[in-house]
Amino acid sequence: MGEQIVQELKECPEVRGIVTYDVAEDRIRVMKDQYQVPGSTRLRDILDDPAVKLVFVAAANHAHKDLTLQSLEAGKAVLCEKPIANTLADARLMVETAERLKLFFQIGFELRYSLLYMKIKEWIDAGLLGQVVNTHCLYTSCAYDKKAWRNTKREGGDTFGERISHYVDLTRWWVGSPVTEVYSACSPNVVPYTEVHDNYHTTYRFKNGAIGHISYYMNYPALFRGDPLVDNITDLQLGDGHKLRYIVVGTKGAAETDVFYRRIKRWQFSDSPDTMVSDWVENLTWSSKEDYFYYHNTTHQTYDVVRRVAQGLPPMTPARDAYETMRLCFSADEAANTGRAVRLAEHS
Ligand SMILES: NC(=O)c1ccc[n+]([C@@H]2O[C@H](COP(=O)([O-])OP(=O)(O)OC[C@H]3O[C@@H](n4cnc5c(N)ncnc54)[C@H](O)[C@@H]3O)[C@@H](O)[C@H]2O)c1
Incomplete structure (x- = not known):
């Protein structure tokens, strides 16, 4: 980095x-x-x-x-x-x-500078999705090397902060309401030498009623190699992990992203005599040269800072706000370790 x-x-x-x-x-x-x-x-x-x-x-x-x-x-x-x-x-x-x-x-x-995730925020702010009520993030990554500091709790902290905090931060940014409750569970590890959890299944309940869910698994995306539809998985990204999809559903429409298939889609809901209709209204992509700007985009962050x-x-975002994201990461870990939902006060 x-x-x-x-x-x-x-x-x-x-x-x-x-x-x-x-x-x-x-x-x-x-x-x-x-x-x-x-x-x-x-x-x-x-x-x-x-x-x-x-x-x-x-x-x-x-x-x-x-x-x-x-x-x-x-x-x-x-x-x-x-x-x-x-x-x-x-x-x-x-x-x-x-x-x-x-x-x-x-x-x-x-990721708040990512042109991909900024597009979702732009759609939300323009009212195109209505009120966001459900978000789902599916994220998978490779295992760390055996000697990596990330494997240890003392040096790396919990997997949630190291690996998943970006995706909690995006969810909070899009939903725009405080989290009131966190539910989380982890299965036994697949990667035997990690001292920290290698998977999380976490659900956030927001004050406005929205639900944000994140599923994370380690050691899965190497399966990407050889997929003819995915031409932008660099060795760096493969080594680091990564299969990453978001679904964001609002009261007026929905959006879906897949950063490695270079796509972002939007649907618009409307009524008809027989059923509720969901029209696919936007389908955006980008060139391989723009991959970094549509993904991590630390470049624009560095210039901006x-x-x-x-x-x-x-x-651009107060550190207090980032602290709130971290609070939700530690709460997810606590819920997974105790098997009990964590209820959050609005300010603590
Ligand atoms: N924002 C992102 O998307 C992103 C991506 C990758 C890494 N990171 C973060 O960047 C940080 C570094 O990750 P990395 O992948 O570059 O790890 P790395 O292992 O490649 O590098 C870590 C460096 O820290 C140095 N170091 C260790 N203890 C130190 C100390 N006490 N004082 C000074 N230097 C010390 C090590 O010598 C090493 O050079 C981590 O916090 C990681 O979470 C963020």
């Missing part, structure tokens, strides 16, 4: 210099040799430099809290990758510290 962000920063006209920090010297060498960007294994080299205005925290999850707090205390603006932190208490401390110091703090829920910090503007 750090490499991706560095490449994007090099394209930003407002950026006059980039310097990287990592505990691993080989990663610093990659930055220098591949991207011609200097680096250090001493954090103070960066935080004590008044020329550094903005810090991107893209280290492994267990390092987010300390790196963010130290950056904020040094007066820097911060973009921290998802999940905010590995515990909700840490995430709250980070958000409260940024608020106390009145510093820019945005979380990397960059740099521009906002340079102009003294607030984050």
Whole structure:
């Protein structure tokens, strides 16, 4: 992720210099040799430099809290990758510290910049779907490598924050109402060496009555390889997982996305003497060159964050809002571990 962000920063006209920090010297060498960007294994080299205005925290999850707090205390603006932190208490401390110091703090829920998922939001805001009442996300990914920090609870946190938080964030964004209840269940793991759950079946009940459901399985999408209809699964995406579909149903229409088949569709509901009619009214696609912008699109997030910090503007989404997404991730885990629904107060 750090490499991706560095490449994007090099394209930003407002950026006059980039310097990287990592505990691993080989990663610093990659930055220098591949991207011609200097680096250090001493954090103070960066935080004590008044020329550094903005810090991107893209280290492994267990390092987010300390790196963010130290950056904020040094007066820097911060973009921290998802999940905010590995515990909700840490995430709250980070958000409260940024608020106390009145510093820019945005979380990397960059799917809100995805041209695909922005289209759904545009349809909802234009009233084309009516009130959103049901959402369903089916997401599958490959297993992590055996030595990956993501396998461990101490370093990676729960699978929900690491893998699924993006999709909770989108659901909240589209439904636009607070969650009141979370139900969740996990089957026994298929991937034997993960210390964390490798599947979740989670349902959110929203205050306005809507239901959002997310099904996640690990170690399934390698089946994609060889599918003649799917020509945009890169090795990177395959290695990282990914089969990803959304269905969003409102009172006036519905939408469906499949990012790997490059499609987004919309239906419009109407009445007829015999039945309720559902007309397929939009069918959009994009070119392979645009794949990244229609999916993760950290590129537009990076440009936007740099521009906002340079102009003294607030984050695109307040960190409080990202914290709410994290609260729903931890609640899903709690529900799965206890077998009981978690009821949420509106503000806690
Ligand atoms: N937004 C997205 O879609 C997205 C995609 C991929 C990764 N991420 C996030 O980016 C972060 C990094 O993921 P990755 O895939 O690049 O992992 P990675 O394992 O490739 O890189 C993690 C890096 O963190 C460094 N590190 C570990 N502890 C550190 C510490 N205490 N201080 C400084 N550096 C430390 C490691 O040396 C390594 O270079 C994670 O939080 C992950 O969730 C987000």
